[in-house]
Amino acid sequence: MFFVVSKLFSFITDPTFWIVVCFLVSIVLKKRLWKRIAFIFGISLFVLLGNGALISLVEQRWVRNVVKPLPSEIVYEYALIQGGFGDFNSATGRTQVFEEAERLIEPIRLYHSGRVRKLFITGDGSFSNFNKKFPESKQVFLKYLESLGVHGNDIVLDSEARNTRQSALRTKELLGEAFDGKNSLLVTSAIHMPRALKCYCKAGMNPIPYATSVPGPYEMDITNFNIGSSNLYRWQKLIHEWLGLIAYRIAGYV
Numbered sequence: 001m002f003f004v005v006s007k008l009f010s011f012i013t014d015p016t017f018w019i020v021v022c023f024l025v026s027i028v029l030k031k032r033l034w035k036r037i038a039f040i041f042g043i044s045l046f047v048l049l050g051n052g053a054l055i056s057l058v059e060q061r062w063v064r065n066v067v068k069p070l071p072s073e074i075v076y077e078y079a080l081i082q083g084g085f086g087d088f089n090s091a092t093g094r095t096q097v098f099e100e101a102e103r104l105i106e107p108i109r110l111y112h113s114g115r116v117r118k119l120f121i122t123g124d125g126s127f128s129n130f131n132k133k134f135p136e137s138k139q140v141f142l143k144y145l146e147s148l149g150v151h152g153n154d155i156v157l158d159s160e161a162r163n164t165r166q167s168a169l170r171t172k173e174l175l176g177e178a179f180d181g182k183n184s185l186l187v188t189s190a191i192h193m194p195r196a197l198k199c200y201c202k203a204g205m206n207p208i209p210y211a212t213s214v215p216g217p218y219e220m221d222i223t224n225f226n227i228g229s230s231n232l233y234r235w236q237k238l239i240h241e242w243l244g245l246i247a248y249r250i251a252g253y254v
Helices: 002-008 015-028 032-049 052-063 102-112 137-147 164-175 193-202 229-251
Strands: 076-082 086-089 094-097 116-122 155-158 184-189 208-212
Touching (some): 015 032, 015 229, 052 193, 052 229, 076 102, 102 184, 116 164, 155 164, 164 193, 164 229, 184 193, 193 208
Parallel strands (some): 076 184, 116 155
16 A cells, blocks of 8 residues: 555655646746745745755754664674665566665675675565566576575565565564564665664564665765755655655554
């Protein structure tokens, strides 16, 4: 249910949508006062939310409790990898990765350096059972991982989960009720980590957060005050997490 609703209403979290609506309203309205108010409001939203300094500051405050260095001497049993990093490309017959590829790349690096013994990967489109048109996608993804040097016996795939809540429950189901995650890493993007960590804790696990795609340090520099559309996209991802956390709290998932 949450998966469907989030896809249908994802545009609501997009500041670009709000700004376009303001400009359209300023065109459609007949009264000059209201036209001017709508236009000024649209411009104000673009200047405020398109400001790189503001979104950088908010991102830093959002992730500050989940971005931590790993102790150098510990070897972890699992890297619990959240999906959203890739998909199956039917045109090429290969796995392709997206902007969140670091969710996969970092655990593989830790695996090769001996810091992680096994990879548990859940909820990604590159091997999901919901991709019924391409049942071969799972085998293609496994071969992709093996080509990157990950042994098949060290890979556990969850093909059923479609959201963060389901990923947490499926992790507990597949790794056993006794699994508490205390010697495992939860790997996901820094922006997604607060909600993901709460979901896993609610499901009876306490993994160690290992954040990827971490926002750069905020600095009071004139270059940080740039205004651009890429900053609107950063707001969209952050607002999506805020609304997702509120919805999960209402549903009792966190």
